[in-house]
């Protein structure tokens with residue numbers, strides 16, 4: 457028996473040590489890499505402090521001020537500030553900070569606004585839609601979890617956007633379909649969606665318009681891209697950790713009409729605890745958005761256009777040149793002249809450049825295997841937050857071209873990438889940055 461205890465202690469200790477080593481190695485990698493994944497960001501040290509706080513060990517069921525738990529005095533105060541800030545930043549009559557992720561925020565909207573069997577119109581995943589908008593046969597959240605019947609928008613590849621007239625015609629032709637929700641927003645989101653036109657179409661069916669701002673919430677907070685609620689969306693869901701650089705969490709804002717139904721699905725159906733440390737982090741991120749995103753959002757879009765331009769000059773093929781490449785943080789690049797998207801992703805990671813492979817429009821005609829598509833997707837929100845501007849975008853474009861266009865050995869470039877990154881280890885657009893962006897914080 458004694459021996460068993462000793463062995464288990466030693467085994468447990470080995471795992472304990474290895475987990476901590478992995479955490480440290482991860483920090484070391486990101487401290488010396490170029491992070492270009494479009495769905496990620498680096499939060500401010502203040503947000504990281506909130507995540508390490510005791511808020512994360514507590515419960516506060518219910519809307520703030522209507523709690524069913526004791527010990528919530530400061531938790532309530534913080535969450536109420538978060539609600540006030542969210543309403544101000546997104547110019548919305550109602551906000552709820554309880555969804556613990558973007559997917560759960562969408563599930564809350566589906567639950568509040570529709571019943572199983574109802575029809576939802578959404579972008580297909582290959583057109584940039586998110587799996588949480590997906591139909592049952594794709595194992596998407598809307599179809600598989602909420603039981604919605606998802607039909608897709610007609611899509612215009614030339615403009616990389618929703619074809620509203622085509623969608624209207626198809627709904628009329630197919631007859632009998634009475635959509636309850638028109639979903640907007642995407643994971644590959646280059647240009648603003650036609651919210652007004654879709655809201656008009658939705659009104660013909662008495663349907664609600666939900667705008668998924670997971671990717672572009674920070675841009676919207678900063679007053680660029682578009683204003684979905686003012687343009688006719690009823691509900692806006694989001695993740696709080698992409699262009700809005702908070703902790704991983706979710707949020708919904710809406711007009712008054714949907715406030716009660718949304719509140720009622722957050723608790724009890726969808727959450728018991730709602731990750732209060734993250735709520736504090738989101739509240740800090742919203743305060744930063746109020747103070748700094750006017751500038752941050754503009755700098756992101758400027759950098760996205762700059763890196764697209766620079767990639768083009770380096771011989772790569774960023775898409776939609778004739779439309780100015782992008783109006784968001786994302787650039788979509790065809791790499792098929794040189795290699796597949798998967799190879800590009802793997803080689804670039806070896807060089808310390810982190811981004812994702814992505815399907816691009818021509819893949820739909822070519823029926824390319826989604827595991828090795830023709831493109832890559834980059835987002836510049838994180839490097840912008842590290843203080844980089846258009847001249848750094850040129851340097852990054854050159855690194856990418858050396859790997860993808862000129863076929864240089866990624867291992868040789870890795871050192872130069874680390875060297876380049878040395879000057880950019882502080883988080884900008886934040887009230888304080890005493891701690892480096894990827895500094896590993898030891899408290900044990």
Ligand SMILES: *Cc1c(COP(=O)(O)O)cnc(C)c1O
Pocket residue numbers: 495557558559560585586588641642643668670671694695696705706
């Ligand atoms: C990332 C994303 C989500 C999901 O976000 P999580 O916070 O990871 O759950 C939802 N919708 C869209 C469009 C996204 O890109």
